[in-house]
Amino acid sequence: MPECRFAPWNDPNEKPLIQFKNVTKRFGTFTAIDDQSFDIYAQEFFALLGPSGCGKTTMMRMLAGFETPTEGTILLGGRDIAPIPPNKREVNMMFQSYALFPHLSVRDNIAFGLKRDKLPADKIAARVDEMLKLTRLEKFAGRKPHQISGGQRQRVALARSLAKGPKLLLLDEPLGALDAKLRQDTQFELMDIQEKTGTTFVIVTHDQEEAMTVASRVAVMDDGRIVQIATPDEIYEAPISAYVADFIGDVTLFSGTAMNRTPGAKPAAADASETEAEPAPQEAETPETETVETPEAVAEIGVPADPEAPVASDDPAPAEPKAAKATPAQGPQPNKLGLWLHDKVWARVFGPRTDIVRQLPPPSDAERTAKREEPETVPAETNDIPEGGITIDWAEGQPPLIALDAPDLEDGTQVKLALRPEKVGISKTRPDAVNALKGKVIDIAYLGNLSTYHVELENGTMIKAQLANTRRISRRDITWEDEVWVSWTGTAGVVLTS
Amino acid sequence: MRRLSWFNTTSLTLGFAFLYLPMVILVIYSFNASQLVTVWAGFSTRWYGELLQNEAFLDAAWVTLQVAVVSSTIATVLGTMAAYVLVRAGRFWGRTLFSGMIYAPLVMPEVITGLSLLLLFIGIGLDRGVLTIILAHTTFSMCFVSVVVSSRLISFDRSLEEAALDLGCSPFQAFRLVTLPIIAPAVISGWLLAFTLSLDDLVIASFTAGPSATTLPIKIWSSIRLGVSPEINALSTILIAIVAVGVIGASLISKRQLLRQDADEKAAVRAEA
Secondary structure: OHHHOOOHHHOOOOOOOEEEEEEEEEEOOEEEEEEEEEEEOOOOEEEEEOOOOOOHHHHHHHHHOOOOOOEEEEEEOOEEOOOOOHHHOOEEEEOOOOOOOOOOOHHHHHHHHHHHOOOOHHHHHHHHHHHHHHOOOHHHOOOOHHHOOHHHHHHHHHHHHHOOOOOEEEEEOOOOOOOHHHHHHHHHHHHHHHHHHOOEEEEEEOOHHHHHHHOOEEEEEEOOEEEEEEOHHHHHHOOOOHHHHHHOOOOEEEEEEEEEOOOOOOOOOOOOOOOOOOOOOOOOOOOOOOOOOOOOOOOEOOEOOOOOOOHHHHOOOOOHHHHHHHHHHHOOOOOHHHHHHHHHHHHHHHOOOOOOOOOOOOOOHHHHHHHHHOOOOOOHHHHOOOOOOEEEEOOOOOOOEEEOOOOOOOOOOEEEEEEOHHHOEEEOOOOOOOEEEEEEEEEEEEOOOEEEEEEEEOOOOEEEEEEEOOOOOOOOOOOOOOEEEEEEOOOOOEEEOO | OOOOOHHHHHHHHHHHHHHHHHHHHHHHHHOEOOOOOOOOOOEOOHHHHHHHHOHHHHHHHHHHHHHHHHHHHHHHHHHHHHHHHHHHOOOOOOHHHHHHHHHHHHHOOHHHHHHHHHHHHHHOOOOOOHHHHHHHHHHHHHHHHHHHHHHHHHOOOHHHHHHHHHOOOOHHHHHHHHHHHHHHHHHHHHHHHHHHHHHOOOHHHHHHOOOOOOOHHHHHHHHHOOOOOHHHHHHHHHHHHHHHHHHHHHHHHHHHHHHHHHHHHHHHHHHHO
């Protein structure tokens, strides 16, 4: 339902709240903002994202009125704001340091802006109470800023900047000073508050995760320029340049020369014995999210003798070394006699042993049968590659890569293929996939929910593959130094020309 | 508590002796019954009584107090403004010259400051009296205030002022409602510094004072040339007492504030947990 989505930037009749028109800002000879034009719409949550020194803070300070553009104009609701001093703008800012007034209580901090408007006292009190309620600070109204915690200070700063009901709220790294857990909660709180108040928010951050979480649109900045403005999913899945792809999330980049594919051609690397060249076009579009399933294998620490495990055949260093890897932390273990003594005698006195290292339970029968039903390999159809797209020659002695949804390119164009780790499958046997490369596992980063495998390809290129650990007990058969195949579909990578 | 080694004890004793032995002797002799300063003739508060009868000393004390209060107040206002401009205005034409000139009186020999002021007052035909002493003291204590205040302003978070502007303050309102309350402790200590400097200044005051007005230091100095009287001992003891009470009081207040702030912050942390 695209019409239900909030996307005023796609509506040509929508009037933008803020318009940057050829805005340039120089400090002496240094150009902080370089001829930028873009629009921000009412009720948007707009994120300016970039590394430090890219000009994002300057952009925000120009909106607040603390800097004036050297060239160009900024319009707020159609009016040029350059001649309006900061205290007359309907724009409020939440500062990175919060900038709470230390000599005033929480209540007086929030009331500060309202008092400047010479509102009657009862109206001010009502508005402050409303703000205190919105930010759940009622209990702390009488405290001074140094008497409350960092998270509460952040909420006071937010309440203070929202109290005047600005047309536009600027947030300068609003969550930078909070710890990770609190930051996550606060991100959602910010989104809630933004939705409740209907205020337009512009946030400046260097944290891409934060920008992606809260924003309706993200502007990625580099060196005084906005490189791309798009929704978070577009930015992630369709970055327009290698810079954006690299800045947002994890990515592996292959550089090479593009060649348009002749319709229905097979990948040069595909083993002829495995597939028939079938020009008959399949579905033109392979679903973007499809990843090649790794053949399931059950190699459990402590349960090495699983008859179903295909590991034994092709694992160069099966089970034992892995067990050895796991054991050093366990410390000395009792021998048979000690164990017997413990079980028969000591257990009654001292209780059960506490030095047993907790291990994952072996897979249940249900899990095992489930695995057996799963296809061992991906159906052979995947090798019947749809027409179109390009091949990318990227390394001597390596098969060219195939990218199906590529822009129109001339043969011989230098391109980069950006590949997100979660779109890359990893397996021990050669999968039937459009792109499959052989390599060796160098590093494994186990993050709990995900495991990232750093695989070194035969020519030394590193590629990252990420697997979600959707089951507690599985997929632990791939380990360091293993020979593996990494594979991805024809549409998994993004072809970039810059 | 750890015991001090004999070395530390010795150096501590010596140091304190150097600092306070002269004053202790002065205080003791202020309670001397004898007319002769160096001969002890028993305890008496006679000289304190006589001091109160001495019109000349009392007049001088009154003038000194007036001069100190007025000159340090003017110096605080001017010095704070100068400091604000120096720290906040960023780079402007002549900034280096301006800051150099503000701090120059710190190192200028007092005799020269006094002499040049004297020449100025004669040149413009200003009769020397309380007014000229006030002007002179304002001139030389202003730079001390500006040093104290600017060191506080440098560590002052600029975004506090920006926040005030952002919330609708005019620049002056931002200064009055946000900056000034926060830097108030520095301003007050600048005022106290200017006050004490003015209170005990002899050199500049003697250049700029006229026959109509004499400050206490000048009075003490001139009467000592006629021989030290026990009255001066009594006067000095009173001054020492005033200063001691002031210093101890100020440090007690600031210590209590610090402790309270500490307790507040701990309470906040507990409330969070």
